[in-house]
Amino acid sequence: MYGNDFSPGDAPGGGLLGEVEAAEAALRDAAERGRRGGAPGADGDLAEYFAQVVDADQKIEPRDWMPEAYRKTLIRQIAQHAHSEIIGMQPEGNWISRAPSLKRKAILLAKVQDEAGHGLYLYAAAETLGVSRDELVDLLLAGRQKYSSIFNYPTLTWADVGAIGWLVDGAAIVNQVPLCRCSYGPYARAMIRICKEESFHQRQGYEILHTLAHGTPAQKAMAQDAVDRWWYPSLAMFGPPDTDSTHSAQSMAWKIKRFSNDELRQRFVDMCVQQADILGLTIPDPDLRWNDERQSYDFTQPDYDELMRVISGDGPCNRQRTAHRRRAHAEGAWVREAATAYAAKRAQQRKEKVAA
Amino acid sequence: MSERSEQAGQLTAKAEPSPLWEVFVRARRGLSHTHVGSLHAPDAELALRNARDLYTRRQEGVSIWVVPASAITASSPDEKDAFFDPAADKVYRHPTFYEVPDGVAHL
């Protein structure tokens, strides 16, 4: 329904959706396959069993034994991912009230709503690891767990909604598609569902920019300004370069992560160049050029010092985003208490009825 | 916004967390209900409505069950219980095999 006026040929992300479907098929195949060794015996080597399941590209499920560090890594990663969906509603939500047409308003509202839903799927996946959503939300509100730094940048114009869809959602999809093959079952399943539902997000952003770039001079300038501001922060979404990334190697061995930060970043850049061309917008990198030897584009790395500053809390909107989330949570407390009290009263009444 | 919210913003005083519900959806006629995920709600009525909003995004012709996660007893063939905390009495599980109690909730 959204953004279908682009043919599959020039729509970004079409190939990635195919990869999501392939991941889903692989998940079913792996479930069908027998596994050498079968169940662990009473005294079986649990670590060995875990390694066999992961090696066979099968899924670890909630009641399986798993190394404590695997569980902790997953909780951290899934929680950060969930928090990112919830905090990520704010920059785009900022433009719902001012969307320039009723159609755009409906699409944006549906998209931001999807993000709430995705946050909830991910919290549910994290809960299968023995942590409660309330604990995770408290960690977010206390600033002890992070969310993607990209959401600490402001949305200054309507074109930012387009740039977020095209670049930020685009980068997120490149990151997320491999997670559909993650070794932890509930996370992989949540990611498959999310990636499928997100297929329209990137397209709606691209469509917004396409319309602006082919509109009035003021609209085109607005679009270019947004791309100028969101390009490097989007590249930074893939995380620090591989040489500095602390968690990568172990996560790759556990098949939580499947590609390195730099591999995914390169893949994203390679996808964006032609898409920018069709938009008629310029990627703000004078050194961007095709490297025939590598069969990839050479590009300027984002400012990783800036990334670290934003991660550590000094981005333009860190304080604003967290304060907003805290306020919503605090102001809803009396509502949640009322619902709990009402449920308790009704349960009591039912009990009395049964007893009578 | 106000002093009130600043105070309420402290992470100390909090309500009991809502119970967890497992959600099963019949996507189309002729198919059985399939586990799609879980959610939190203070009671069954709200759980059912939240499930509709969250997991079916307003499609018609579907049927939804919500089951208190605490009411599910899980048996998992080649998996073993109690290998990590919290143990089996905590309900944060996505059972691979499940039994749905009769007449729990229909839509």
Next chain:
Amino acid sequence: MRGPFEFTLALGDDALIAAQRLAEWTTRAPEMEEDVALANIALDQLGAARLLLTYAGELEGAGRDEDALAFLRDDREFRNCLLVELPNGDFAVTMAKLFLLSAYQLPLYTALAGCADERLAAIGAKARKESAYHLDHAALWVKRLGDGTEESHRRMRDAVDQLWPYVAELFAANPAAPVDPATLRADFDATVDAVLAEATLTRPETGWAPAGGRDGVHTEHLSYLLAEMQVLHRAHPGARW
């Protein structure tokens, strides 16, 4: 003067302004699940608004589409009831407002579904199903807040007291319209009384009855709402989005 055009415009404006207010809750709901639910309801209202405004534009025959009607009219030209433009207040006010609105919209759309105008009948048939869900959702919260804690009871009671005066305008007689709102009052009262009773609340006395929305005489709040909603569209005359 209150012919099909004005009537359709009024319904469309009700839905549009209600959607705009509900969407303000996005990222602010008391629970994340409720954020999703409120967005669903806002999307329904917005969907109905688009159908109604598009049709109103056709009835008028002056070449105005949904966006021209939504973004290029001033507050004196809007025909929505005052109830929907009131600020959201706390969650109790928002739920009480949605409850009263949907208890009015449900019988209205149901009657519309059987009216002689085919377009309006089709819109009514679609929208009444959505209204039934909105009413269900709002009633569920009116009950929970009314019969929850002391604080929630107080807030919900205050909300109903605050909003009740705005109900009268909804049912002002309009015999020339495809559906005369005055004929819907009994249905509304039955629904509202039953839910309020279950919520341990009492229906306020009828007294002050502000009105004027249907004639374009609004509260001070509407102009601010429109200033925000229309700012971008108006800044780029004639642009496509």
